[in-house]
Amino acid sequence: MALVLASQVNVAFAKPVSSGKRLILFDKQIIPVSVSTFFVFVSYGGITTFIPLYAASISFHSGTFFFIYALTLLLTRPVAGMLADRYSDKMVIVPALGVTMVALVILAFFPSATGMIAASILYGIGFGSVQPALQATTIRRVATERIGSANASFSTATDLGIGLGAMLLGVVSQFTSFRMLFLVSAVSVLLSLLVFTVIQRNEKVKENTRKTA
Template identity: 40%
Template sequence: MASPVHTIESPALWTRDFIFTTLANLFLFTSFQMLIPTLPVYVEQSGGDELAVGAVIGIFTVFALLARPFAGKALDTLGRRIVMMIGLLIFILAVAGYYWTTTVFFILSLRVIHGVGWGITTTTFGTVISDIIPAQRRGEGMGYYGLSTTLAMALAPLFGIWVMGKAGFGWLFFISALLAIASFLISQIIRYPSLPDSTETEVSEVRSRLDEWVEKRAVFPSFLAMTLGLTYGGIVTFITLFGKEVGISNVGWFFLANAAMVMIVRPMAGKLFDRRGPVWILLPGAFFTVAGLLLLSYSTNVPSLVLASLFYGVGFGAIQPTLQAWTISRVAANRRGAATGTFFSGFDLGIGAGAMALGVVAKAMSYAAMYRVSIVFMGVYLITYVLYLLKQKEHQKSTRA
């Protein structure tokens, strides 16, 4: 007589707290993304030159990067709720403050505060969602959660430009602040898990002062995220100027098509990660990213631009959430805050460094050539990851022996 087949039910993913955390993240990112294409215009109208416009991005990125390690440590010691409240209040204060700024100096000063708030809140949201998602469905959950970010990236910039043109900067900052307040209010009804207990083994692993701020097990996937961020920095910073160079007037199609593809790919990549592991996503994703960059460099019209964005969207949409899920799966529960901070620091560093390094390349060559050069970063990604896989294989052989 055949024995009955027992099926193991997957733990629930779409819980109350998962939905509220994803929704709060959507409002936060919408508030943030509304200001990306509009703040440079505000700086120009306030008397700023090209240097000031560049500083708007640079100062923000630097202080977000600096805030992340502190946020990660605080999350693992003070708890999730208090850090979330502090980060969102700082973020709201900065966004609301733009309403009263009249000089470039005060705008740049607020960018410091805004960057700190952004660094704290995004690190906190990433940590909280990793607490909430069941370990067996981490890749899938990160994929769905990431859709809130992607949706904001696709629609909020267009919405921000529309509000700026129709109602002015006062309403722009008011609506952005309201969205951030909505994120804060929703975050108050999330049931935050208690801080994980630290076992003696986990505590003993923190050997140096640096280990308290940077999670060493997160460094390798964070390095891969940095290489991806290097290419992304070149796209978000220079795609408009590239469009002018090759005669494409509306480069917004790139972001819309890219975001649509990312939304399709993320959940599928997440499920594949849960079933087969990261290698099945990280290697194919790299080749799609390379193809997207190469196609972009030869784009001369909207159809070719959209085709490039679809390929890049597959690569980016597969790699980024997979690396984040892999980062969390590599660390102890009581180090998730530090790991999330390390991961986003690597990604932010890549975006900032990519914008600066590729800007030098573009000045010396062209924007089209710049995108071809940026493929080198994905080459570093592939070589590094393949060497890691070979090392892991050798380690498994020696262990069996």
């Protein structure tokens, strides 16, 4: 189905004019956003890997968690995209990261069916909103001819976050508990928020400097 749908996509391609510059694999403008993306996806690696084990330990069906999460994701993303277009990516990313942290804290301190359902809804809202907003932010920071590279950098950050996050959180769960695992995940999302906040602050300083120059 993906192949059939993709074959119907018609996107005009214009070969960029060579400027004589050497190939640049990563743009400096997107490295900070990639770091923020990495940290938020560490938590996602923990969710996808350990929710089945955690759910089994409290006699809850993990499929219910992922079904509610997916449904919430489906309903949230169009709204989040509309808000990002109307206002800004920042207006979506910052609250979404906060909601994601709350979901992880609920998983840590409320090991029950009610806690799992509440966490699945909140994680769907938070993560479902922040992922496309971070990708949009990444793309908007580069020139048109660098969009492919920007998307590749975003995908690399997500894959590294998921893979390394699952490994790191696996060690945490082995030597501590599920509660600590989800708390570490929440701290990872907090780091993502801090990195993004620093990015916004630096950009505001640069903008003010240009205006006063």
